[in-house]
Amino acid sequence: MPARGVFIYLQGAEPIVEFLKGQLETTPTDCVAVDREMGTSVPGVFAVGDPLGLHVKQALMAADHGVMAAMAVSK
Numbered sequence: 001m002p003a004r005g006v007f008i009y010l011q012g013a014e015p016i017v018e019f020l021k022g023q024l025e026t027t028p029t030d031c032v033a034v035d036r037e038m039g040t041s042v043p044g045v046f047a048v049g050d051p052l053g054l055h056v057k058q059a060l061m062a063a064d065h066g067v068m069a070a071m072a073v074s075k
């Protein structure tokens with residue numbers, strides 16, 4: 001099929017977190033565990049967006065988490 005470009009669809013809404021296993025604490029559903037300021041089990045490492053495994057995965061949620069993480073970093 002002739003095409004001028006393609007979008008590679010990796011795994012949809014499933015976050016890519018396999019490479020984090022054993023490095024960050026994860027939840028029973030294999031998502032990254034964070035505290036209320038988006039801090040992970042490793043001090044200074046923050047996680048936001050789809051890897052948190054919330055039932056709503058939307059860009060606005062990821063941005064919201066990003067603000068919380070940035071505020072925590074700033075603090």
Ligand SMILES: Cc1cc2nc3c(=O)[nH]c(=O)nc-3n(C[C@H](O)[C@H](O)[C@H](O)COP(=O)(O)OP(=O)(O)OC[C@H]3O[C@@H](n4cnc5c(N)ncnc54)[C@H](O)[C@@H]3O)c2cc1C
Nearest residue numbers: 011012013016019048049050051056057058059060061062
């Ligand atoms: C088909 C589809 C349609 C969607 N439509 C909407 C919509 O209309 N509105 C909406 O609000 N949300 C929509 N979403 C959801 C939205 O895209 C996500 O919730 C949002 O992008 C999550 O942001 P994120 O930063 O967590 O992850 P992402 O935006 O996926 O960013 C993760 C980034 O990390 C990079 N990455 C991955 N692994 C590595 C690695 N090992 N090293 C370095 N970089 C890496 C990836 O390339 C990517 O750039 C849609 C999702 C899909 C799949």
